[in-house]
Amino acid sequence: MKLKNPLGNKLLFRTSIICGIIPLVVGLAIFFIWWAARAFFTIDLHDLVVLGFFWILASIVIACVGLVIVLGYIFEHMRHNLKQALITMALILLNIPAVWGVLVLQARLDKKIYLQLYNDTKQDGLKLTLKGKEFEYNLGVLDSGESFHTSYLPTYFYADARHYE
Numbered sequence: 001m002k003l004k005n006p007l008g009n010k011l012l013f014r015t016s017i018i019c020g021i022i023p024l025v026v027g028l029a030i031f032f033i034w035w036a037a038r039a040f041f042t043i044d045l046h047d048l049v050v051l052g053f054f055w056i057l058a059s060i061v062i063a064c065v066g067l068v069i070v071l072g073y074i075f076e077h078m079r080h081n082l083k084q085a086l087i088t089m090a091l092i093l094l095n096i097p098a099v100w101g102v103l104v105l106q107a108r109l110d111k112k113i114y115l116q117l118y119n120d121t122k123q124d125g126l127k128l129t130l131k132g133k134e135f136e137y138n139l140g141v142l143d144s145g146e147s148f149h150t151s152y153l154p155t156y157f158y159a160d161a162r163h164y165e
Contacts, residue, residue: 012069013081013088019066020091023059024098030055031102035109042116042149049106056099066092113154115139118147 034048070092074085119126119142128139137152 013073016066016070017088019062020088023062023095027055027059038114042114063092063095111153112151114151116149119144
């Protein structure tokens with residue numbers, strides 16, 4: 001991979017930087033949009049989970065292309081721009097712990113239950129409690145015409161413990 005054209009070398013180097021940035025930015029954007037939809041609007045965007053999975057697969061290909069380019073750049077310009085090339089390689093490899101962190105957070109957040117409650121009655125001071133077979137969760141007081149979002153992590157004692165009153 002020896003190019004005599006310095007412009008071609010710069011283009012390849014910039015391409016390797018883009019191969020590190022694009023998977024990271026797009027992957028984190030998909031995750032944060034999914035998380036914000038659940039946390040603030042109580043909406044499950046299942047299509048984003050599927051999109052995120054396919055984006056991980058595409059990012060593997062993009063990162064491999066970026067690594068091949070930056071390794072070729074390192075071998076060709078060992079003495080000149082080694083520091084920049086190693087920083088670019090680190091940027092590409094940063095995608096690995098980022099994906100791992102997003103997958104761990106997504107697994108934890110997916111277990112949470114998100115509720116959006118409205119008080120459409122004319123009654124003020126409505127006390128709300130969520131009761132299950134093995135627990136009781138106090139949601140608070142809601143006045144007439146008000147609404148709020150809440151979330152909690154349920155404790156499942158067995159597989160079919162999702163019986164609520």
